[in-house]
Amino acid sequence: MNSGTDGEQLQAMTSTAGYGEAAEALAEQYESVTFTEVHREVLHLFPTRPSSVLDIGAGSGRDAAALTARGHRVVAAEPTAELRALGQRLHADQEIEWVDDALPALPGLAAQERRFDLILLTAVWMHLDERQRASAMARLVGLLESKGRVVLSLRHGPIPVGRRMFPVSAEETIGLAQSHGLNVVHEAQREDPHGRPGVAWTCLGLQLDAEWELPGITTRQ
DSSP, X not given: OOSHHHHHHHHHHHHTTTTTTTHHHHHHHHHTSOHXXXXXXXXXXXXXXXXXXXXXXXXXXHHHHHHHHTTOEEEEEOOOHHHHHHHHXXXXXXXXXXXXXXXXXXXXXXXXXXXXXEEEESSOGGGSOHHHXXXXXXXXXXXXXXXXXXXXXXXXXXXXXXXXXXXXXXXXXXXXXXXXXXXXXXEEEEEXXXXXXXXXXXXXXXEEOTTOEETTEEOOO
């Protein structure tokens, strides 16, 4: 590697290993359940007025499309080219801004200094190792508007063959979030919406403390 950008790209490729080859089947799986069903535990955390939303690991675009239909301005970040192409085709009727970007650094969005009222991470966090999670949490905070929210889900259970996933607890995630100025506004557990044996989820809602200061930056009031 000869640059930080090269390293970030390699990390993103490693985290999404196996998704390109299975894109068609994964898109069908994602689209088989509705936005409302997947997010039933956290629907009350989504903005009620038109807002800026970042959907990280947007997959087939199911959530991005639903949020756009509700009047939000949605950026769908999906690093797997095959999934991104499928999402653009499946939801061509919605004005979604698709970008090729990924955690932990989200270099493209970070370079543009974008800010969002809501950042959504559905089935994403478990793809990052411990070091990447710390880096990613800092990046999320840097992309939030004052009092912005992060809604994320944590997967618990057996790891599918060929996928890069790590066990991650709600306790660790909450502690990491709080150390970066995010307050927990919601925590819930639920079964797997696809009915996979042994798989369960924790849903977390996090909100940026209005007084939190990033290094050299004060959050907007």
